[in-house]
Amino acid sequence: MNQQAEPFLKDMKEAKDLLEADFTQVHVSRPHESAHLHVSGRASYTDDIPVVAGTLHAALGMSAKAHAKIVSMSFDAVRATPGVVAVLTAEDIPGVNDVGPIIHGDDPILADGVVQFVGQPMFIVVAMSHDIARRAARLAEVVYEELPAILTPQQARAANAHVLPPMKLARGDAGAKIAWAAHRETGEMLLGGQEQFYLEGQISYAVPKDDDGMHVWCSTQHPSEMQHMVAHMLNVASHNVLVECRRMGGGFGGKESQSGLFACCAALAAWKLLCPVKLRPDRDDDMMITGKRHDFHYTYEVGYDDTGLIDGVSVDMTSRCGFSADLSGPVMTRALCHFDNAYWLPHVSIDGFCGKTNTQSNTAFRGFGGPQGAFAIEYIVDNIARSVGLDSLDVRRRNLYGKTDHNVTPYGQAVEDNVIHELLDELEATSNYRARREAVREFNANNDVLKKGLALTPVKFGIAFNVTHFNQAGALVHIYTDGSVLVNHGGTEMGQGLNTKVAQVVAHELGIRFNRVRVTATDTSKVANTSATAASTGSDLNGKAAQDAARQLRERLAALAAEHYGEDQVDARDVRFVDDRIVVGDKAIPFDEVIMQAYRARVQLWSDGFYKTPKLYWDQAKMQGRPFSYYSYGAAVSEVVIDTLTGEMRVLRADALHDVGASLNPALDVGQVEGGFIQGMGWLTTEELWWNAGGKLMTHAPSTYKIPTVNDCPPVFDVRLFKNRNAEDSIHRSKAVGEPPLLLPFSVFFAIRDAVASVGNNTVNPPLNAPATSEEILKAVGAVRASVAAAAAAR
Known part of the structure; x- marks a missing residue:
């Protein structure tokens, strides 16, 4: 072989291998970019400056x-x-x-x-x-x-004390449909707040x-x-x-x-x-x-047929807002827009009242009203199932949104790319739901003190800020002459892995390895007029903005590479960026070499990027529009056991299947689902806020406020990601993961309710409020026993 040809052939082979390589920096699991700092204690927080x-x-x-x-x-x-x-x-x-x-x-x-x-x-x-x-x-x-002083939502409602005007979302004629339904039911429930x-x-x-x-x-x-x-x-x-x-x-x-x-x-x-x-x-x-998650008081009326299909439903929600408005308006708006959860409600009336109380001004909390809205319909559907004597999963399936019809929300947005049916099919099979339901019945029939409960609940959660102009983001990407990359964006890192995902996006766009990219502190002098890192939009918005900045840099570098390294007028569109190399025809040039050449050629090596979520619009006065870019779906099955003498409860097993689209980082997303599940479980079971008669918050320290510990985690905890791609053009077709998983532990609450109902042979709907503390479980058990005894005496 001609010795002069050897380097050329070697370069050709490297270029060919690179083009055939499946190089990607997204859709792969990678540790949190600061994990090594977190575990070693070297991560710098504000108090460490x-x-x-x-x-x-x-x-x-x-x-x-x-x-x-x-x-x-x-x-x-x-x-x-x-x-x-x-x-x-x-x-x-x-x-x-x-x-x-x-x-x-x-x-x-x-x-x-x-x-x-x-x-x-x-x-x-x-x-x-x-x-x-x-x-x-x-x-x-x-x-x-x-x-x-006014201290509770009920007192605020009675006094007509509100921080914002009442809201209403309605479709059809709920009142008439309820009146004509085969079965009618009314009730009320309480849902606590959360620190x-x-x-x-x-x-x-x-x-x-x-x-x-x-x-x-x-x-x-x-x-x-x-x-x-x-x-x-x-x-x-x-x-x-x-x-x-x-x-x-x-x-x-x-x-x-x-x-x-x-x-x-x-x-x-x-x-x-x-x-x-x-x-x-x-x-x-x-x-x-500081303010907490808004606690809610509900009254409702529902009409349904013998199969549990809802004909009409009305609900009145009153939230404890505290002394000022803060973010209570958009929280209530999202609660109204999530009352439907995964269900088609042809005739519905939803009223929202933002109660003014002399307590801390409540504020944003993971889910931002969505969990409070969806909790109400899940409670109602759970009641319906028990009233008609059917498995709650079957009644939930009966009322789900359709694929091509019965797929428009009460606020006018079509539910597109509905995967809740397939997701439920998969979870029902993999969790062995039907066999476990029979096993729970058998256990309860043979145990007087301990009772088990099982529940499977779905989630449909809208992603976007419900104030349209907040759905925008900016980013800066700098490439230094040694080929290292610095990124700054408007999102904030709070442990969720946002910076890791943004770095992955930039690395993928530039065809470089992850370790070349560093993300710096959020700084108002670098990216101006940013939106909050909230509403689960951190990766959607900032990932897209960073991708836009990196794309501009890639296009500049491709033009430079085609001109400087190409032969026979190589088109810049044919230049490829793969594994720290830039491939031009038969040549594979190291990334840092091209960067230095670009610098010498006076090519701009930094760029800004911008993104605004398309298709969004919202009329707050009419409560109509397209407030969400897309929906995330999920479902969970939980099995619990309660002690009817003490009210003690344990979660024995939890299976969760969650839709994050084409995950940017499966390891981080599974962690977010696990964390959201446990946090939501704490909200619904142990985390009780209590004010005394003088209005003082008595649960104001770790000694008096009970968050879940490792001992509260289910010994069997199976979290998996549903295989899917976002129908919308989100960042690499992924979906948000921050807030939706917090609704998955509804399954824990309704499994507890299922266990309590078994005390009365599942004939009575337990009046169980959330959080389902030991005291609440005991009260509900007592109420079920009293109801059964009263019915027996009447016979």
Whole structure:
């Protein structure tokens, strides 16, 4: 062989092998990009940022009354405390005293003249240390004139006290259909709220900069919102404020809007004292100040036939919003739009009432109203099944959305790419549902104290912000001359793996290996006007924006490579990017070599990308439109055992099958499904919020609020991803995974209800409220026994 031809032939073979290789950086499992930092303790959170010399610490003075006028506040003892530097009140705010994300003016940073819940911040103490500030804040002498307080959703409804006008979504004539139905049923139920319980609490660190500038490190899901709030509070332009967030130790919605109060208080103290200030409330203070998942009270009426097919249904939902609107409007909107869950409801009437109460202002939480809406119809369908004497799965199947007909939601959006039928078929088979149902019946027939329950529940969850203009994102991608890539986007990392997925998308688009890509902290000075990382849209929006930026770079590089390395006028469209190589004809050139050549040729090696979700529109007044880009589907089967003497409950097994489209990263997505399931299970079983008669939240610490532990996880826990591709042009045809899995543990709640019903031989619908704590289970067992005894006596 000609020795001069050997390198050429070798290059040809390498180019041919690369073109034939199945190189991909998406649809593959990969560890979280910061996993090694998380497990080693080297991951940097806001509280880990090295403090600037002269940093002071702040603590908040909080109201002891649920609703009262502030007659006077004396800070003599506070200021006399050694180490205290300043005490700030609403009078010290130079701009707007408000952190309301939507309704402006109803959510003060610091109470001014009146307090509206126990725990509301009234003043800021700034001191040399965190402990000094916190202890000194307790020394203030406050005189109150108490006012009447409303504490529950039912009280708010009775008083017609609301933070927003009532909402209504309707189709057909529900009242008439219910009246004419073969069977009618009315009832009510309660669904409790939930504490976000992020591992990292709320925290902000503000450092003054030149010329009225302010740099705020904040644990937040919405840096742009924090930027706006701080700017308005300081009465400066947004470009004076930089908000940065590298990562959060969890958010779950609790850091979407409510991190604003802490960012503003830290920034106010820093602006007033011209020195850095850190505000890190203790867990107790955090839980006393911040809002939770909205708890709901429902009343309903339903009409159905002998097979359990729903003719008409009406439901009235009242949520506990707290003292201000916060995000309660869109939460209720999503609740109304998810009442249907996976079911075709031809005649339906849904009313939503946002109750104003003298409690913490409730806020976003994973699912954002969707779980509260879907819970109601699942409860109703569960009742129907027991009333007509059929298996609940069969009644659920009877009412499912159709494929080509009976497939339009009450708000007017067609349910396209409906895979719930196939998904249920697969889960029913793989979970061995029918045989296990018989085994549960046999167990219950032979046991008087312990009773088992089984339930399979479906999920249909809409993906997008239900405020259309929030569905946009931006990103920056930089390629350095050594071939390394730096990405910045508007999403925030809270442990869910967003940065990992975005890095995978960029690596795939540029045909390079994952380890070449690094994603930096979210920063309002890099990508402006970002939306919150919420509504399960993080990967959909930011992945598409980053892909757009990387695509522009690839096209520039392809043109350069075709011109510089190509022969016989190689078309740039034929240049391929594969495995750290750029293939031009018979040549495979290392990626970093092409980058250096591009730099020498003065090709721009950075680009911005942008994405806006298409097809969305929404008329809030009419409650009609296409608010969602697509739907995610899922289902779960849970088996439980209860002790009828103590109310104790255990989940014995859970099988979940969830649709994430063509998963970007199956390992991360399975982890999200598992985490969402356990978090939702906690909400529905153990996580009880309780306020005393004075309006004080008594479950305000890990010692009094019970989240699930590893011992609560089912010993058999099978989570699988449903094989599917998104019909919509989402990022690589994947689907969102953050929020929808939280609805899967409905199966746990209704399995508990199934077990309780077995006490009365499944003839009585148990009045079981959520969370199904031991106390609630015992009350429901007692009610079923009493009902059976009353029926026997009547005979």
